Amino acid sequence: MKFAQISVLALALAGPAAHAQWEDDWNPWETETDLGASLVMMPEADEQILARTWAGVSTNRILDSGLEIGAAGRAELQKDHSQRAGFSGVPVGMEGSGLGLQGAFTGLAVGVPPNDTETRAEIETAYIYVEGGYGQLRLGRDLGVAARFQEGAPSVFDTLASGRQVLDPTGLDMVTTRHDLTGPSVKLSYATPRLVGVRAGVSITPKADVRGLDRDADRNLPGAAPLTITNAVEGSINASRLLRSAGVRLSGALAASTAEIETPPYASDLYDRVTTWSVGTKAEFDTISIGATWLVSDNGIKTGGDYEAWTVGLTKSVGDYLIGAEYGFAEDDLTGLEGDAWKLGVSRNVTKHARFTLGYADNGLNLSPTNAFGVSAGKNSPEGIVIEITLSD
Numbered sequence: 001m002k003f004a005q006i007s008v009l010a011l012a013l014a015g016p017a018a019h020a021q022w023e024d025d026w027n028p029w030e031t032e033t034d035l036g037a038s039l040v041m042m043p044e045a046d047e048q049i050l051a052r053t054w055a056g057v058s059t060n061r062i063l064d065s066g067l068e069i070g071a072a073g074r075a076e077l078q079k080d081h082s083q084r085a086g087f088s089g090v091p092v093g094m095e096g097s098g099l100g101l102q103g104a105f106t107g108l109a110v111g112v113p114p115n116d117t118e119t120r121a122e123i124e125t126a127y128i129y130v131e132g133g134y135g136q137l138r139l140g141r142d143l144g145v146a147a148r149f150q151e152g153a154p155s156v157f158d159t160l161a162s163g164r165q166v167l168d169p170t171g172l173d174m175v176t177t178r179h180d181l182t183g184p185s186v187k188l189s190y191a192t193p194r195l196v197g198v199r200a201g202v203s204i205t206p207k208a209d210v211r212g213l214d215r216d217a218d219r220n221l222p223g224a225a226p227l228t229i230t231n232a233v234e235g236s237i238n239a240s241r242l243l244r245s246a247g248v249r250l251s252g253a254l255a256a257s258t259a260e261i262e263t264p265p266y267a268s269d270l271y272d273r274v275t276t277w278s279v280g281t282k283a284e285f286d287t288i289s290i291g292a293t294w295l296v297s298d299n300g301i302k303t304g305g306d307y308e309a310w311t312v313g314l315t316k317s318v319g320d321y322l323i324g325a326e327y328g329f330a331e332d333d334l335t336g337l338e339g340d341a342w343k344l345g346v347s348r349n350v351t352k353h354a355r356f357t358l359g360y361a362d363n364g365l366n367l368s369p370t371n372a373f374g375v376s377a378g379k380n381s382p383e384g385i386v387i388e389i390t391l392s393d
Helices: 002-014 016-026
Strands: 030-041 049-062 068-079 120-132 135-141 186-191 198-207 228-243 248-262 274-284 288-297 307-318 321-332 337-349 354-367 378-380 383-392
Touching: 337 383
Parallel strands: none
Antiparallel strands: 030 049, 030 383, 049 068, 068 120, 120 135, 135 186, 186 198, 198 228, 228 248, 248 274, 274 288, 288 307, 307 321, 321 337, 337 354, 354 378, 354 383
């Protein structure tokens, strides 16, 4: 009893030093949290106000051998355009009648009834990992290496960046250079260490069966032949190099992905393996960043289903402000659609945890007059002021 009292007194006198030692001895895990929310407003759009909020946590431990083990998870709640959640779906005003086909990569379709989606919540990340001198191994819900390693056009926007737009107020955005075939479906990924500025990786996804918020690979539209992406394999290589004499950091990435397509017998003759390629590059100077990304996919369609998109962007910091311009273009042979998007904007961190961006945006969508979906040709091109507010911890 007396020994216990002396021990308690000694710990009290040790104060913070004893507490820190206790953490080192008994709590070897380092934990970080990630909380945030984004609000997007565009008065001239089909959906004037959209929003998302997320919460994430990661923890890791360094073993005596030097090996790092850990886990990470992130959940998100999102209100996107009702017809275009997860980028997939029917662009506004493009619905028709009859059997349509849906792109295995884009998820876009024309000639089928629209399918409205309400506010959704999803576990976007939930994986474990081990990392050491031979690289990193991940298992669980996660982005594949093609999306994780990607480089490209910089933007002043977080949620509305062209080519990787998370929320779509207009319901017309068809420009995506985000190389994400399987969304957050369970996968196994391996990435090498970065040697001389170069890192490579590969991801394997047995089945894309998770309806991710930013990439919905498991959404089947009414009236379209249902499809399932299986046995997906993707690889990517990323290079980054600082040229001190020129005062610029150059980075680039090349990625490819392929997967099998499962579909009912009546549509099996129309689909084949889906294959997608992307390349991106970026140059970062002291106050200026410039970059571009290009992506092409056959959409898993045997003939006439190719999708191609590219984006370019430029940003410059001026004091506490970041100004920028960006442009993107895409064409999709499957749906007969062509679309472009350009944005101008200026952003500023108004507090340590709040970022405000004001800009002007235009989303254009053209439908060719020779489409086979019973949809009249024409162009939709809403444009106007956009406001983006991002809060983070």
